[in-house]
Amino acid sequence: xxxxxxxxxxxxxxxxxxxxxxxxxxxxxxxxxxxxxxxxxxxxxxxxxxxxxxxxxxxxxxxxxxxxxxxxxxxxxxxxxxxxxxxxxxxxxxxxxxxxxxxxxxxxxxxxxxxxxxxxxxxxxxxxxxxxxxxxxxxxxxxxxxxxxxxxxxxxxxxxxxxxxxxxxxxxxxxxxxxxxxxxxxxxxxxxxxxxxxxxxxxxxxxxxxxxxxxxxxxxxxxxxxxxxxxxxxxxxxxxxxxxxxxxxxxxxxxxxxxxxxxxxxxxxxxxxxxxxxxxxxxxxxxxxxxxxxxxxxxxxxxxxxxxxxxxxxxxxxxxxxxxxxxxxxxxxxxxxxxxxxxxxxxxxxxxxxxxxxxxxxxxxxxxxxxxxxxxxxxxxxxxxxxxxxxxxxxxxxxxxxxxxxxxxxxxxxxxxxxxxxxxxxxxxxxxxxxxxxxxxxxxxxxxxxxxxxxxxxxxxxxxxxxxxxxxxxxxxxxxxxxxxxxxxxxxxxxxxxxxxxxxxxxxxxxxxxxxxxxxxxxxxxxxxxxxxxxxxxxxxxxxxxxxxxxxxxxxxxxxxxxxxxxxxxxxxxxxxxxxxxxxxxxxxxxxxxxxxxxxxxxxxxxxxxxxxxxxxxxxxxxxxxxxxxxxxxxxxx
Numbered sequence: 132x133x134x135x136x137x138x139x140x141x142x143x144x145x146x147x148x149x150x151x152x153x154x155x156x157x158x159x160x161x162x163x164x165x166x167x168x169x170x171x172x173x174x175x176x177x178x179x180x181x182x183x184x185x186x187x188x189x190x191x192x193x194x195x196x197x198x199x200x201x202x203x204x205x206x207x208x209x210x211x212x213x214x215x216x217x218x219x220x221x222x223x224x225x226x227x228x229x230x231x232x233x234x235x236x237x238x239x240x241x242x243x244x245x246x247x248x249x250x251x252x253x254x255x256x257x258x259x260x261x262x263x264x265x266x267x268x269x270x271x272x273x274x275x276x277x278x279x280x281x282x283x284x285x286x287x288x289x290x291x292x293x294x295x296x297x298x299x300x301x302x303x304x305x306x307x308x309x310x311x312x313x314x315x316x317x318x319x320x321x322x323x324x325x326x327x328x329x330x331x332x333x334x335x336x337x338x339x340x341x342x343x344x345x346x347x348x349x350x351x352x353x354x355x356x357x358x359x360x361x362x363x364x365x366x367x368x369x370x371x372x373x374x375x376x377x378x379x380x381x382x383x384x385x386x387x388x389x390x391x392x393x394x395x396x397x398x399x400x401x402x403x404x405x406x407x408x409x410x411x412x413x414x415x416x417x418x419x420x421x422x423x424x425x426x427x428x429x430x431x432x433x434x435x436x437x438x439x440x441x442x443x444x445x446x447x448x449x450x451x452x453x454x455x456x457x458x459x460x461x462x463x464x465x466x467x468x469x470x471x472x473x474x475x476x477x478x479x480x481x482x483x484x485x486x487x488x489x490x491x492x493x494x495x496x497x498x499x500x501x502x503x504x505x506x507x508x509x510x511x512x513x514x515x516x517x518x519x520x521x522x523x524x525x526x527x528x529x530x531x532x533x534x535x536x537x538x539x540x541x542x543x544x545x546x547x548x549x550x551x552x553x554x555x556x557x558x559x560x561x562x563x564x565x566x567x568x569x570x571x572x573x574x575x576x577x578x579x580x581x582x583x584x585x586x587x588x589x590x591x592x593x594x595x596x597x598x599x600x601x602x603x604x605x606x607x608x609x610x611x612x613x614x615x616x617x618x619x620x621x622x623x624x625x626x627x628x629x630x631x632x633x634x635x636x637x638x639x640x641x642x643x644x645x646x647x648x649x650x651x652x653x654x655x656x657x658x659x660x661x662x663x664x665x666x667x668x669x670x671x672x673x674x675x676x677x678x679x680x681x682x683x684x685x686x687x688x689x690x691x692x693x694x695x696x697x698x699x700x701x702x703x704x705x706x707x708x709x710x711x712x713x714x715x716x717x718x719x720x721x722x723x724x725x726x727x728x729x730x731x732x733x734x735x736x737x738x739x740x741x742x743x744x745x746x747x748x749x750x751x752x753x754x755x756x757x758x759x760x761x762x763x764x765x766x767x768x769x
Contacts, residue, residue: 153176153178154178154180154436154437155180155440156440156441156445157445157446157447157448157450159448159450160398160403160405160406160448160449160450161180161181161218161404161405161406161407162179162180162398162406162408162440163179163180163182163183163220163405163406163408164178164179164182164408164410164411165182165183165185165410166184166186166187166208167185167410169185169187169204171208171211176215176217178411179217179408180217180218181219181220181407182208182211182212182219182220183220183222184204184205184208185409185410185417186229187204187205187208188205188221188222188223188253189222189223189226189229189230190224190226190230190231190249191229191230191232193205193249193252194249195231196231196233197231197233197245205256206256218262219257219261219262220260220262220310220407221253221257221260222264222267223263223264223266223267223312224249224250224253224263224264224265224266224296224300225246225296226266226268226274227268227269227275227276228267228274230278235277235724236730239280239281242281243281246278246282246299247299250299250300250303251303254303254304258304259304259306260304260307261307262307262340263307263309263310264310264311264342264374265297265300265309265310265338266293266296266311267312267313268312268313268314269290269293269311269327270313270320270323270324270327271577272320273313273314273320276292279292280292282296283295283465285571286334286466286467286571287465287466287467287540287570287571288331288334288466288539290327290330290334291334291465291466293311293327293331294331294334294335294462297309297331297336297337297338298335298336298460298462298477300337301337301458301460301479302479305456305458305481305483306455306456306483307455308340308404309337309338309455310338310339310340310341310372310374311327311328311331311338311340311342312342312344312374312375313342313343313344314344314346314347314375315344315347316341316343316344316363317345317348317356317359318347318348318350318351319347321359321363324341324343325363325366325367328341328367328369329366329367332367332368333537333538333539334463334466334538334539335460335462335536335537335538336460336462337459337460338369339369340370340371340372340404341363341364341367341369341370341371341372342371343360343363343371343372343373343374344374344375345373345374345375345377346376346377346409346417348376348378348389348393349378349379349380351389353392353395353396354392356392356393356396357396360403361400370403370404371402371403372403372404372405372406372407373397373405373406373407374407375407375409376397376407377416377417377421378390378393379421380420381419381420383432384431386420386421386430386431386432390435390436391432391435391439394406394436395439395444395445398445399444399445399448401448401451402451403451404450404451408423409421410422411423411424411433412424413426413430423436456483456484457481457483457485459478459479459480459481459523459533459534459536460478460523460536460538461476461477461478461492461521461522461523461536461537461538462477462478463476463477463511463539463540464476464477465540466540466541467540467541467571467572468540468541468542468543469542469545470514470515470516470542470543470544471512471513472512472513474510474512474540475508475509475510475511476499476508476509476510478490478492478507478523478536479505479506479507480505480506480523480525480533482527482533485527485533486527486528487505487525487527487533488526488527488528488530489501489526489530490503490507490523490526492507492509492522492523492524493521493524494520494521494522495520496522499511513540513542515542516542516543517541518539518540518541519539519540519541519542520537521537521538521539522535522536522537523535523537543568543569543572544568545572546566546567546568546573546615547566547567547568547617548567549565549567550564552619553618553619553682554616554617554618554619555620555621556618556620556626556701557626557701557702557703558700559698559700559701560616560618560699560700560701561603561697561698562603562604562605562614562687562696562698562699563586563587563593563595563603563604563605564616565593565605565614565615565616565687566614566615566616566617566684570592573614573615574591574593574612574613575611575612576593576594576612577609577611577612580594581593581594582594582596582606583596583597583606585597585603586603593605594606594608596695598665599665602697603697604633604696604697605695606664606695606696608639608689608692608693608695608696609692610689610690610692611688611689612688613688615685616684616685616686616687617682617683617684618684618685619681619682620678620679620680620681621680622680623677623678623680624677624703625674625676625677625678625704626673626674626678626704627671627673627674627702627703627704628651628671628672628673628674628699628700628701629669629670629699629700629702630654630656630669630670630671631669631697631699632654632656632667632668632669632696632697633663633664633665633667633694633695633697634656634694634695635658635662635663635664637657637658638691639656639691639693639694640654640655640689640691641687641688641691641694642654642690643685643686643687643688643699644685644686644688645678645683645684645685646683646684647740647767648675648676648764648767649675649751649764649765649766650675650676650678651674651675652672652675652765655670656670656694667697674701688767716738716740716764717735717738718734718735718756718758719733719734719735719756719757719758720732720733720735720754720755720756720764721754721755721756722743722752722754723752723753723754723755724752724753732757740766740768743768751765751766751767751768752766753765753766754766
């Protein structure tokens with residue numbers, strides 16, 4: 132199987148130093164395991180030749196108290212690997228689980244400072260790590276880091292924050308194998324996983340390996356597993372690590388069946404660099420019944436594994452890489468750039484085997500830079516909207532091409548009203564008539580599938596369907612999606628609103644914002660009778676604030692998924708009511724996160740909260756008057 136040269140190890144691998152007391156006799160790839168209850172068992176080296184700490188290198192375990200680092204247990208495990216000449220994998224730098232809770236209370240800038248400090252501390256302690264799970268479980272619906280906006284947020288790639296994390300890791304560990312790790316990669320979320328890997332590669336992430344957790348294979352045949360394994364590799368072009376393998380079966384024979392079907396597939400694939408089992412002592416594993424040694428006796432799957440590892444097929448299986456030592460990357464500081472706005476293009480190359488003599492950078496095949504430096508930052512300003520490809524070529528002193536890397540950026544024009552003129556309010560806001568523009572600018576749609584396929588099908592991913600007599604609706608909604616509408620209001624006023632909606636399930640909600648202000652409150656969409664998505668109902672309310680006169684954008688934000696939105700009708704309220712209901716934002720407020728964590732006491736004058744935008748992460752916050760007067764205000768910072 133052909134693997135890109137930048138990811139190959141000439142089989143002068145660190146594997147030649149493996150001690151062959153373990154099950155694996157293969158000099159090219161490892162058969163590893165994890166710690167047991169925060170320690171390494173005395174029999175570990177009898178079986179395994181790679182170690183991943185199960186919890187000890189997770190951020191919350193190391194820095195549960197801010198600026199207090201607990202490396203004691205990790206030091207012992209790291210030394211164990213060095214003493215036994217086996218690879219050590221750091222698990223994990225960035226994850227939405229088991230991160231320090233004190234991060235939630237910090238501003239976005241402070242969060243980035245702490246992330247940087249965390250990376251720096253780990254690099255200073257362990258500068259020669261073999262493998263690193265840089266980002267863990269970032270797929271939608273999994274466990275993406277809630278502090279991701281500090282790293283750049285979604286951006287045009289959808290995963291700019293992951294790209295930045297990988298670049299930060301590469302700069303600190305030039306020789307480590309950098310891994311993106313996730314679960315449900317074989318049974319359920321395969322296409323989403325492949326899509327994420329493609330996007331971060333295209334955006335310039337120096338990712339070396341696709342880390343596939345394999346907790347989901349208990350009911351998957353060896354043949355089906357092989358099909359998906361090869362699909363992931365062929366479509367991403369990346370080597371694979373089976374990073375967390377277990378088979379949770381109480382029946383010895385059922386566990387043995389899966390091991391004997393699946394292990395040869397992964398082990399003999401020459402693009403699989405290694406396999407790490409997720410525990411081996413029965414009763415002391417993450418999931419029940421997955422252990423291979425029960426009451427001191429090896430289960431049949433373990434006995435089979437021992438025998439298989441002595442076969443010629445297992446001993447001679449090839450591996451794509453065991454070390455990096457050379458790399459290059461190019462990335463844009465923003466993957467989505469407003470035209471006539473300056474952005475930064477960063478490129479870097481490194482090799483411990485050759486010299487870096489020259490780097491060339493092209494934009495859409497036009498030379499942008501020719502330098503003898505191995506690390507550069509360029510300023511670039513697009514004047515025309517469109518897609519741009521940046522190409523980095525790196526040469527040695529013999530003028531031989533060492534690397535060729537690319538990244539992409541999209542330049543865009545500001546969004547505009549759908550029907551040329553802003554929507555006049557009071558009036559009808561048809562959900563499907565959101566502003567013209569691209570994803571992440573005029574709207575945010577989270578998937579690549581255009582469900583419904585009605586009304587606006589060209590260059591737009593928003594899911595629009597129809598019912599009845601050409602009534603259109605926005606549907607197939609997911610939490611976090613949003614739509615912008617340019618509106619004009621002739622005079623300041625509060626308004627009544629009526630939303631025509633449907634849902635085949637319960638719990639769907641959305642809100643409408645003007646800038647940071649929640650103007651409608653939570654709009655709950657009731658389940659339609661019989662769960663009929665085509666049966667619409669009307670939900671009514673009154674704007675929580677007076678809408679000012681002028682032209683501006685409203686944003687409809689899906690909070691809880693699974694609703695169809697046909698339209699929202701706004702009607703005016705009399706001036707007398709308006710005078711009585713005027714809403715002000717002035718005074719001293721206690722500021723809380725949406726989870727109820729107190730962020731501080733804030734003094735606000737004339738509704739000006741611009742200073743908060745750089746201090747706190749994007750999101751919704753609750754403001755309560757310190758003197759207890761008035762109603763709490765729900766404010767969106769973005």
